[in-house]
Amino acid sequence: MKIDDMFLKDIHRNIEGVITASKVNDEQVYQELDEYVVTKELQGHFKTFFDAYKKGVLGDTSKIGVWIQGFFGSGKSHFLKILSYILENKEINGKTAFDFFTEGDEGTRKIKDDMTIADMRLATITPTNVILFNVESKHQTGTEEKNSLVNVFLKVFNDSLGFSTIPQLADLERDLSKKGKFEVFKRAFEAEQGESWEESRHEIDFLEDEVVDALVAVDYFSETAARNWFAKYEKDYQISIEDFAELVEEHLQSKENNEHIVFLVDEIGQYIGGNRSLTLQLQTIVEELGNKSRGKAWVIVTSQELIDAVTDISGSAATDFSKIKGRFETTLSLSSANADEVIQKRILAKNTSGQQFLEADYSNHASNLKLMLQFEDSPELKLFNDAKNYADVFPFIPYQFNLLANILTQISKHSIQGSNLSRGERSLLAFFKETAERNAESDSQSLVSLDQFYPSLEKWLNETKNNAVIKQASENSRIVSGNGDNFNIDVLKVLFMIKYVDQNVKPTLNNITNLLISRVDEDKMALRKKVQIALKVLINENLIRQNLQSYVFQTDEEQEVTRLINNIDLSAADVENKLAVDIFEDKVGKNSFSYKNRNAVGKTFENRYNFSYNRYIDDYMHGKSINPQLEVKIITPYYDGLWSDETQLIYQSTKNQLLINVPFDQEFMNHMSTYIKVERYVTTTTTNSAIRNFAAVKAEKTTENQDLNASIQNQLSEFLKEASFYFNNNTLEVSGSDFKARLTDALQQMAKLVYHKNELIDSAITEADINGLLRQSGDAFVAQTDNQNAIEEVKRYIQIQQGKNLTITMKTLRDYFVGKEPYGFVNEDIEWAIARLFKEGNLILFKNAIPLSTTDDVSEISKSIFERKSPEKIRIELRQKANETQKSLVKSLGLELFNSKNIVDDSNDDNTHLRFVDRTQKMIAEFTGYISEAGAHYPQTEVVNKALKILRQIIAARDTSAFFEVLKEKEADLRDWAEDLEDIKNFHVSNQKTLWNKSRDYIERIEGSMIKESTPAIDSILSEMKAILKQSVPYKSIPELGRLNGAFETEYMAFMDAKTKIAADKIESIKQSVLEDLGSRDFEDTFKNEAVSEFDKLIRALDTYQKIDQIELAAVQAESLQRNFINKFTLEENRRREAAARIEEQEVQETPAENNDDYVPAEKQKLKKIETVYVKSLIKQSSRIGSESDIDAFINDLKAELLAQLKNDIELDIRP
Secondary structure (H helix, E strand, O other), rough: EEHHHOOOOOOOOOOOOEOOOOOOOEEEHHHHHHOOOOOOHHHHHHHHHHHHHHHHHHHOOOOOEEEEEOOOOOOHHHHHHHHHHHOOOOOOOOOHHHHHOOOOOOOOOOOOHHHHHHHHHHHHHHOEEEEHHHHHHHHOOOOOOHHHHEEEEEEEEHHHHHOOHHHHHHHHHHHHHHHOOHHHHHHHHHHHHHOOOHHHHHHHHHOOOHHHHHHHEEEOOOOHHHHHHHHOOOOOOOOOOOHHHHHHHHHHHHHHOOOOEEEEEEEEHHHHHHOOOHHHHHHHHHHHHHHHHHEEEEEEEEEEOHHHHOOOOOHHHHHHHHHHHHHOOOEEEEEHHHHHHHHHHHHHHOOOHHHHHHHHHHHHHHHHHHOOOOOOOOOOOOOOOHHHHHHHHOOOHHHHHHHHHHHHHHHHHHOOOOOOHHHOOOOOOHHHHHHHHHOOOOOOOOOOHHHHHHHHHHHOHHHHOOHHHHHHHHHOOOOOOOOOOOHHHHHHHHHHHHOOOOOOOOHHHOOOOHHHHOOOOOOOOHHHHHHHHHHHHHOOOOEEEOOOOOEEEEOHHHHHHHHHHOOOOHHHHHHHHHHHHHHHHHHHHOOEEOOOOOOOOOHHHHHOOEEEEEEEEEOOOOOOOOEEEEEEEEEOOOOOOOOHHHHHHHHHOOOOOOEOOOOOOHHHHHHHHHHHHHHHHHHHHHOOOOOOOOOHHHHHHHHHHHHHHHHHHHHHHHHHHOOOOEEEEEEEEEOOOOOHHHHHHHHHHHHHHHHHHHHHHHOOOOHHHHHHHOOOOOHHHHOOOOHHHHHHHHHHHHHHHHHOOOOOHHHHHHHHOOOOOOOOHHHHHHHHHHHHHOOOOOEEEEEEEEEOOOOOOHHHHHHHOOOOOHHHHHEEEEEOOHHHHHHHHHHHHHHHHOOOOOOOOOHHHHHHHHHHHOOOOOOOOHHHHHHHOOOOOOOHHHHHHHHHEEEEHHHOOHHHHHHHHHHOHHHHHHHHHHHHHHHHHHHHHHHHHHHHHHHHHHHHHOOOOOOOOOOOHHHHHHHHHHHHHHHOOOOOOOOHHHHHHHHHHHHHHHHHHHHHHHHHHHHHHHHHHHHHHHHHHOOOOHHHHHHHHHHHHHHHHHHOOOOHHHHHHHHHHHHHHHHHHHHHHHHHHHHHHHHHHHHHHHHHHHOOOOOOOOOOOOOOOOOOOOEEEEEHHOOOOOOOOOOOOHHHHHHHHHHHHHHHOOOEEEEEEEEE
């Protein structure tokens, strides 16, 4: 039986494949209403819609928004159109739209629910202005976005009322209509123009005169006003949403018959597309219409997107967009199940014989179909449930309904033409109807494969680039064989169709084969081989690419990108680097491991010995070389002559290098190369002007590469499980649950051989243990045995190096023992060894060339041992202990110098050194004070200085050994010092020093004065004093200084008293002279007390002076004081003369002039100032007088000098 003979209705009948909001003829309307299938899902949608709609008919409501959503081709546009027919109650051939859905009994009528029918009837008897439109087609290009949507609504609203779609002109027509002049105007215009107004108004720009004349003729405008209207007409038109809603409400109110208006907007989701401005406009339009019309104006929209997706905007705007959901309270969703049911009932319904045949035939193929149609790595796709289901959908397969719906939706989203494809949306019904037609002549064993839908899809795609790719491929002789076999093209078509639906079906070899099954008795193995060959051909032609087990159709842009990627040059090192990262970084982690020797017992050894290792992939080193003593090298197929050659692997492995052979296959290595090429391309290429949709292509490549990398990681884990290990010229047996554990086991075995002397460590010493050892002293010191073997090893090494005259530092020891073969010690191990040897007196530590002693501050010793930043600054020497001779010398010197018997410590030379130095420092401090007084010239100062120098040399000895050497060298000097130090000390602590200092002071009084004046008795006393002070060892003569000091005091007192009497008399004489001068002036009382006080102060000070210089200076000070007072007196007298002159002048000015002309005022007296002149200043040079003439000459010179200083306003005061 042919497929064509099975259908209930003629499969070739005309069914509109594209449902749009545009007007159609009555025949098409009749077919749409007659054949419209009301599924169970649609029964519910009709009920929901009309239940909501009646609220606006019977009462009022602001919830007037309806959102119809469904996938591409689901029939949402058809449903919208059917609603428009019902609301309009369109009549076709005497039958209303309502009749199509309600006629017949409950079993045969389209709408089953009586309440829904009642609500529909209510809607149909309510006058309704139905406005059905596609918003994209009505949108005016160039309209500002902020007003675009309301302008579309205004345009279709005006058009529905018979007004122009030009908003300015529609406003004019509306006003004419209100005033009852519209019809008269149209007749007047037609009389002027010769054509009807409706035919001509779209060209109004060229008909200004005719329109003006008509407006004037109907007495609507004057000519001037009409011309002004045209001038305003040229400006941009703007209307707010609120004004639009008021316009609609005004129209509805004018009808007074409960008239409604319904805006049915197709593909609103495509139009607003998440745009904030447009979304808010839609919300506001619905809100304003709802609030103002209260249920008389409705907005019904369709969208591929769910309303939640359209308004899915995060951030501060999220609250605004959530409001739109409330505006569309009625939401109707068309599912794939609805589309399936419609197609089966309207297109695929079988006649009785066809249905019976197919149901009976199903059992012959059920098992084979179930086995053939098994999809992998994909969500479960619907297959045949039973015989009835098989007959219902034949020749199609159940999964094709949902899959094709997803294909159409995704191609629409990804198409460059975008919204243009949406406007020409083809319903699923059309795809299945057309495909069934093309298979009408096929037999009952045929099935429709996915590629057979392509011709219908091709019409829709038109001349898109993807369609062009397939067309070009069909003209390629390497793809289409000479006998016209198009199977390769069929495979390409399938891959194109499922390109964007890999969430539904993965494009694997098996799944592609399943999609191409075209017969119930298909030989799937043969078909699979054909598909496999086709895929290779298409890959070679760069039309598809392989990503793991998936095969992906490539657009022109993707083909170009693939070519660019394939042309990227890679080296073996590039792949090896990727493997290094994947294995060493991702699978293993840190390139270090924790090792335990056989003595490592307890938690304290946990993670103590962490050894790092070098990492290689073949000869490519990953990272820096950090430990050549341990190396891990993974061998890949790139390593010719070694990979998988066990003999060579054993031969080339060493005790320091572990070889790991991994059995990678070629497919895996190819995957690695592909991943690296793609990764390099997507990370280095930011733009490509030749690729229009570069960002999307790049994103897809990135996603595919992530999947490829995930697969690589899985494969890598499997290969690593099969890895073989080779070490020290042997195959290494390792254990572990995964590669990381097996590698760790191998490294443990390596470390045991490489660091075999690590077993010398038996205790996990810490820094705290070391500090505890260093703090022990004297009797509290406890002998230690921890790590004794390691300490002996360190001591032997120091002895060997010292025997070679090599310098040993902490750096030397760390470099040799810490982390190095064969020891692998940690820092604390070597630090413990040095601390032990130092504390036990076996070695000396030098910090910056300064030796440290066991008696030094513990923190300083600790810092030196733990110095890791600059360990080269800490030098180490094995030390020699003091002999008995050296100890005996210390004992005797200690007794002589310090009167101490317990300086020597027989068990610790450092303690001996410390005790001696401690006492030496005290002695230096004591005797330094004895010579510190400047100019004291105490006895034996030179001896003290020499002794201090020697004592400081003892303190400065760099270490204990040097200390003993200094004592031996300076023994004689120290013993001499011991003999003198008692006398010196007694001098300083007894009254001898007081007598000495007093005599020094008395000598200084006479000899230190500027005026060398004395008496014979005083000179004799001073002579005896100086004789004693000059003695080198004067201690026995010092008591005589007491007598001499007393004699000096008696004589000197008498001498000073005489001198004081003379000075006091002179000062008193000068004082009286000053007082006499003051008494000759008119202001004696002003300065007398001050003068007496100053001179008396000088006289009183004489009694305190101890030196002759001070007494003589007092008389000079009196003369200076005299001059100061004379000058002060003169200044005061001048001041008083100036004041008197000013008063006199003022009195003269106040005396009135005489009336007669002969009056002559008194002559003004000149003011004379006093100027003090000392005789000494008048004599400029010395003169010798030998005759009377010499006297005359001297007097003349003196007179000339006086005349030179004497001026009209000067009065000279001559002073001696």
